[in-house]
Amino acid sequence: MAKSKKRSQYLLAEPNWAALSLIENEEERAKAFQNTQYWIHQEIANKETYKEFRTWIKKHSGWDKKSQTSVLGNPDWRYLTIGQYAYFQNKTGWMPERCKTWINNKLPDLIATGDKEIAEKALKKKVVAIKPKIIRTQLPDFLAAFDEMLDNLVEGKKAGTVESLLRQITMLPAETAEARAEISKIKDEYDELVRVRKIKGGRSDWDEQLIEGYSHINTPQLRKIMAYFDEGLQSLDTFTASKRTVRRKKPVDPRKIVARLRHLKADKDLNIASINPVDILGSTEVWVYDIKRKRLGLYMSENPGGLGVHGTSITGYNDKLSYEKTLRKPDEQLPLITKKSRKALHEQVGKIRGKQMKVKTRINPNMLLLKVQ
DSSP states (O other): OOOOOOOSSOSSOOOOHHHHTTOOOHHHHHHHHHHHHHHHHHHSOHHHHHHHHHHHHHHTSOOOHHHHHHHTTSOGGGGHHHHHHHHHHHHHSOOOHHHHHHHHHHHHHHHHHHHHHHHHHHHSOOOOOOOOOOOOOSHHHHHHHHHHHHHHHHTTOOOOOHHHHHHHSOOOHHHHHHHHHHHHHHHHHHHHHHHHHTOOSOOOHHHHHHHHHTTTSOHHHHHHHHHHHHHHHHHHHHHHHHHSOOOOOOOOOHHHHTTTOOOBOEETTTTEEOOOGGGGTTOSEEEEEETTTTEEEEEEBSSTTOOEEETTEEESBOTTTOEEEEOSOHHHHHHHHHHSOHHHHHHHHHTSOSOOBOOOSBOOTTEEEEEEO
16 A cells, blocks of 8 residues: 655645646646646645545546445545546646546446445444453552551651652552542541641540540641641642643644635636735735726735734734725736836835725635735
């Protein structure tokens, strides 16, 4: 089985899928398709191409539902090459004819192997995994050692610490929690002794029995014992906290961050394709164009961290420095704007007559993403 690739970000420059979607000539399409295959093979994990194939089969295959069900019964590794082709079409909206023919020729085999897999899975019985019971072996030893240390303390002898005992006897987290509960119960009785000794008169029979039972422990000894309990419980809490697994937050895939950003991928009349929306993340400024309202917009970053995306909105922009202007001749103005440097671009836009208006927070399906800095 092919080993899956896993990367949090691309090492190679991602193709401009929006620009590729505008290609109509079959010869140019074949060349563009070939040029992207190395990138897909190197940068896209196998499991992602399998996912893209499942999307493609419902959206682009044209196969009936019965055939789709049969094909999807196959193990993922059977979709390796087809999945890369599917990834391409899901991004651009088209696929070279020779690839379509190749996939359709494989359909009978995929149906046959898929039906076989489905039948075999139906025959297999579900096996319920029984979780093995954890056998506690260290807890009794720990409690026995603690009792011995407590007796030494009561008798005025040298007693070790719970902290050192934890280094000698290693317990499971569940055992440590139970050890704390048991020691707390013993401490509760000594707490009651402290309370009863403070009562000057009107003690109950039980109170008198408690005082008599611990008459061999004087007040200074009792203070040492209570401090010993507090230190011991604190050591158990510290030990438990040190054993907890700290889960690191996984970095979010930039593509997932911009997945809901609804924008116009390309406009054939203007012959302009949007940039990859991932490029917005961390940029200092973004230029957009609304083809319906004929407005050019600029989003300027408010802080060094750059711009961000949340849902369908651009975030982190300076409301005072960001603006939009109406273009009278977008056919002539836009090609010049997309090619100019940052300084020249600002000078060019500054010469455009018209009122500066506030930009809209949300990006809509009529907006082209022109350029980032």
